[in-house]
Amino acid sequence: MALRSFVEVHPDSHFPIQNLPYGVFKPGPGSSPRPGVAIGDYVLDLSELASAGLFDGPLLSNSDCFLQPNLNKFVSLGRPAWKEARATLQKLLSANEPTLRDNTALKQKCLVPMNRVELLLPVAIGDYTDFFSSLHHTRNCGILFRGPQNPVLENWFRLPVAYHGRASSIVISGTDIVRPRGQGPPAGSSTPYFGSSLKLDFELEMASVVGPGNELGKPVDINEAADHIFGLVLMNDWSARDIQAWEYVPLGPFLGKNFGTTISPWIVTLEALEPFATDAPKQDPPPLPYLAEKASKNYDVSLEVRIKPAEQNNLSLVTRSNLKHLYWTLTQQLAHHTVNGCNLRPGDLLGTGTISGPEPDSLGCLLELTMNGQKELSLNGATRKFLEDGDEVIFTGCCQGNGYKVGFGTCSGKVVPSPP
Amino acid sequence: MALRSFVEVHPDSHFPIQNLPYGVFKPGPGSSPRPGVAIGDYVLDLSELASAGLFDGPLLSNSDCFLQPNLNKFVSLGRPAWKEARATLQKLLSANEPTLRDNTALKQKCLVPMNRVELLLPVAIGDYTDFFSSLHHTRNCGILFRGPQNPVLENWFRLPVAYHGRASSIVISGTDIVRPRGQGPPAGSSTPYFGSSLKLDFELEMASVVGPGNELGKPVDINEAADHIFGLVLMNDWSARDIQAWEYVPLGPFLGKNFGTTISPWIVTLEALEPFATDAPKQDPPPLPYLAEKASKNYDVSLEVRIKPAEQNNLSLVTRSNLKHLYWTLTQQLAHHTVNGCNLRPGDLLGTGTISGPEPDSLGCLLELTMNGQKELSLNGATRKFLEDGDEVIFTGCCQGNGYKVGFGTCSGKVVPSPP
Ligand SMILES: [Ca+2]
Ligand SMILES: [Ca+2]
Ligand SMILES: [Mg+2]
Numbered sequence: 001m002a003l004r005s006f007v008e009v010h011p012d013s014h015f016p017i018q019n020l021p022y023g024v025f026k027p028g029p030g031s032s033p034r035p036g037v038a039i040g041d042y043v044l045d046l047s048e049l050a051s052a053g054l055f056d057g058p059l060l061s062n063s064d065c066f067l068q069p070n071l072n073k074f075v076s077l078g079r080p081a082w083k084e085a086r087a088t089l090q091k092l093l094s095a096n097e098p099t100l101r102d103n104t105a106l107k108q109k110c111l112v113p114m115n116r117v118e119l120l121l122p123v124a125i126g127d128y129t130d131f132f133s134s135l136h137h138t139r140n141c142g143i144l145f146r147g148p149q150n151p152v153l154e155n156w157f158r159l160p161v162a163y164h165g166r167a168s169s170i171v172i173s174g175t176d177i178v179r180p181r182g183q184g185p186p187a188g189s190s191t192p193y194f195g196s197s198l199k200l201d202f203e204l205e206m207a208s209v210v211g212p213g214n215e216l217g218k219p220v221d222i223n224e225a226a227d228h229i230f231g232l233v234l235m236n237d238w239s240a241r242d243i244q245a246w247e248y249v250p251l252g253p254f255l256g257k258n259f260g261t262t263i264s265p266w267i268v269t270l271e272a273l274e275p276f277a278t279d280a281p282k283q284d285p286p287p288l289p290y291l292a293e294k295a296s297k298n299y300d301v302s303l304e305v306r307i308k309p310a311e312q313n314n315l316s317l318v319t320r321s322n323l324k325h326l327y328w329t330l331t332q333q334l335a336h337h338t339v340n341g342c343n344l345r346p347g348d349l350l351g352t353g354t355i356s357g358p359e360p361d362s363l364g365c366l367l368e369l370t371m372n373g374q375k376e377l378s379l380n381g382a383t384r385k386f387l388e389d390g391d392e393v394i395f396t397g398c399c400q401g402n403g404y405k406v407g408f409g410t411c412s413g414k415v416v417p418s419p420p
Numbered sequence: 421m422a423l424r425s426f427v428e429v430h431p432d433s434h435f436p437i438q439n440l441p442y443g444v445f446k447p448g449p450g451s452s453p454r455p456g457v458a459i460g461d462y463v464l465d466l467s468e469l470a471s472a473g474l475f476d477g478p479l480l481s482n483s484d485c486f487l488q489p490n491l492n493k494f495v496s497l498g499r500p501a502w503k504e505a506r507a508t509l510q511k512l513l514s515a516n517e518p519t520l521r522d523n524t525a526l527k528q529k530c531l532v533p534m535n536r537v538e539l540l541l542p543v544a545i546g547d548y549t550d551f552f553s554s555l556h557h558t559r560n561c562g563i564l565f566r567g568p569q570n571p572v573l574e575n576w577f578r579l580p581v582a583y584h585g586r587a588s589s590i591v592i593s594g595t596d597i598v599r600p601r602g603q604g605p606p607a608g609s610s611t612p613y614f615g616s617s618l619k620l621d622f623e624l625e626m627a628s629v630v631g632p633g634n635e636l637g638k639p640v641d642i643n644e645a646a647d648h649i650f651g652l653v654l655m656n657d658w659s660a661r662d663i664q665a666w667e668y669v670p671l672g673p674f675l676g677k678n679f680g681t682t683i684s685p686w687i688v689t690l691e692a693l694e695p696f697a698t699d700a701p702k703q704d705p706p707p708l709p710y711l712a713e714k715a716s717k718n719y720d721v722s723l724e725v726r727i728k729p730a731e732q733n734n735l736s737l738v739t740r741s742n743l744k745h746l747y748w749t750l751t752q753q754l755a756h757h758t759v760n761g762c763n764l765r766p767g768d769l770l771g772t773g774t775i776s777g778p779e780p781d782s783l784g785c786l787l788e789l790t791m792n793g794q795k796e797l798s799l800n801g802a803t804r805k806f807l808e809d810g811d812e813v814i815f816t817g818c819c820q821g822n823g824y825k826v827g828f829g830t831c832s833g834k835v836v837p838s839p840p
């Protein structure tokens with residue numbers, strides 16, 4: 001029989017006892033940020049559990065990692081501590097275990113209804129990197145920008161292409177996104193366009209949260225890379241296509257991306273995702289030795305994008321994709337990032353790049369869905385080429401287990417007008 | 421008569437009472453990091469001054485900004501507080517003022533010989549951006565990579581091109597730089613090169629340290645941008661040209677840059693640089709309104725690069741350049757960075773890009789000096805196309821006043837071999 005919690009969890013909840021994703025929350029308006037774990041419709045307050053001495057394993061019993069305002073210290077401790085915390089929490093929450101179940105006062109303190117809390121960024125993000133690891137997305141973008149002959153550049157099959165993004169503008173799900181102003185390509189005139197972006201887009205991504213990380217000058221071996229990934233979140237890499245198109249040569253995306261990046265509040269651990277591991281696509285040409293891993297795996301995470309257009313009250317499904325479509329794995333991304341000695345720090349974020357699948361309805365951004373505005377997307381009567389002010393974009397991600405789900409909740413944001 | 425300190429300062433010192441640059445240091449091996457100001461051959465301990473109640477102005481008398489392990493809190497306070505601190509320090513250090521001059525015990529505590537201290541990164545850097553603002557450098561790179569017809573792309577004259585760099589690998593002057601390993605272009609074969617970089621280079625840059633910064637979604641007006649720049653440092657953006665050449669399309673530089681970036685320890689304030697302001701070059705086409713500033717200025721900072729080759733004990737001067745050569749000003753860089761609503765935080769670093777001048781001996785990197793390794797650079801008998809293990813690169817920067825200098829000290833680093 002499957003593991004079950006004394007906390008009632010709906011069968012379609014993203015947060016059963018098999019998941020236990022980590023976040024940071026405030027239980028009420030005046031209270032301080034603290035780590036928590038999602039269980040059904042509740043948040044389990046890890047600072048209260050720690051203060052009550054319930055993390056009694058050898059690695060965590062004397063640690064203050066759950067008395068911090070973010071998860072950076074906990075994720076820095078590495079896999080043995082993560083496993084110990086998970087074992088402790090699964091035991092404390094299980095239906096057979098009386099410690100918490102039968103202690104009404106403690107339960108009252110520790111289990112906070114999720115609809116009453118404020119969720120915050122789970123980690124302080126020192127550096128944020130965005131990869132470009134979906135072959136479908138890469139090919140589609142190449143065709144749109146450079147034409148159908150040779151849409152994927154030669155280097156792409158040899159290394160996980162990436163660029164540095166902006167850490168300061170990463171925001172938590174639910175934060176409004178201000179439409180960026182900026183320059184766009186000169187259209188017919190010699191002077192560039194200037195004004196509010198006319199081509200605001202989303203990008204469906206997931207991101208790894210880095211664990212212990214490495215010292216400057218000391219690369220992480222590909223077969224140890226998984227030990228440096230604490231878990232995953234959903235990520236919307238909002239993109240202004242007109243700004244991006246004009247600015248990106250020769251140094252890459254900048255203001256077309258750095259006005260806002262939204263992540264989901266709950267970090268789902270690799271431990272919780274392990275039952276959903278799948279073989280990664282075969283790579284041809286074979287990866288260079290520093291990227292060749294003993295077992296190359298992705299995770300079967302169903303991803304959906306919905307848009308709630310400004311003029312409607314209902315959501316329209318626009319994309320179904322899956323993390324398993326990634327060509328370059330999360331571990332290859334991390335090993336590549338450090339091969340030159342670059343240091344990763346606990347809490348760093350590594351975005352996968354837009355996750356498009358092979359089907360027309362599995363494309364991860366409007367650029368692909370509307371062929372850069374050449375055709376319209378229909379949303380229950382409304383139509384869009386790009387996002388309008390007031391539109392809300394909602395991502396969900398979920399793994400289907402045997403009788404339970406391991407989910408990511410949602411990652412959402414609403415577009416609001418540029419400042420005057 | 422010029423302002424003079426009771427601390428003896430050699431006429432060729434970079435750190436007279438007219439300068440007073442800020443840094444962070446440890447007075448001894450066991451002690452904690454604290455803010456300081458350079459004066460002659462001494463560091464003035466600001467934490468001791470603050471504890472003694474000597475910051476007695478209205479803005480700083482009750483502040484703990486000098487009791488922090490970095491300068492982030494101080495730089496966040498903005499120009500009025502910076503001016504008050506400078507006035508207090510110039511008064512306390514002046515030859516006529518007895519408060520510190522005649523207090524032997526306090527002097528003993530506050531003035532630490534610079535050769536005894538350890539200098540640390542002056543700020544915790546949340547995000548680091550690198551611009552590309554020298555027309556000479558841009559044109560030279562364009563000719564090398566795309567040929568002499570149209571070497572500068574159309575967007576370059578319209579906006580200060582930039583990309584996000586890596587904050588984690590920014591190190592303080594004197595830190596060894598480990599030669600990066602990585603992929604390079606396939607040479608004659610179909611398989612990329614893999615190994616230690618064969619084209620390791622320096623880039624002569626300076627960088628702005630951001631002051632108060634702005635909220636996400638709220639751009640900084642071009643004519644207020646100067647109030648968001650606390651001061652400048654020297655910066656060496658070490659670059660592996662083979663890694664960069666292979667990886668950079670289409671998303672820009674990544675592993676070719678993020679293995680190490682060195683900054684000088686002393687932040688020279690805009691107040692100290694003000695006597696050395698010069699008119700910035702006329703811009704044609706004229707900048708769009710959001711980049712058009714009432715007064716467009718650069719600073720006359722003489723920059724020199726020396727290399728100490730591994731096999732020699734002496735330094736060879738390889739470049740003389742000047743910050744005044746920048747096409748896009750520091751304030752235009754900052755305003756452009758925020759025009760889309762991107763938020764800057766106190767302590768963020770904005771690199772200028774390689775600062776090349778118009779002359780053959782004013783080129784800011786080996787890529788330009790050796791035409792990407794097509795010719796050799798002569799160093800007192802040694803020759804170089806790119807950097808060898810054991811080579812040390814030393815930048816200096818200095819403004820020449822009337823009888824005094826306002827200088828940046830040095831920004832240096834030695835190349836050490838890749839890990840096996
Ligand atoms: Ca992206
Ligand atoms: Ca540079
Ligand atoms: Mg973004």
Ligand SMILES: [Mg+2]
Nearest residue numbers: 658677680681
């Ligand atoms: Mg660098």
Ligand code: NI
Nearest residue numbers: 744745777778
């Ligand atoms: Ni010039």
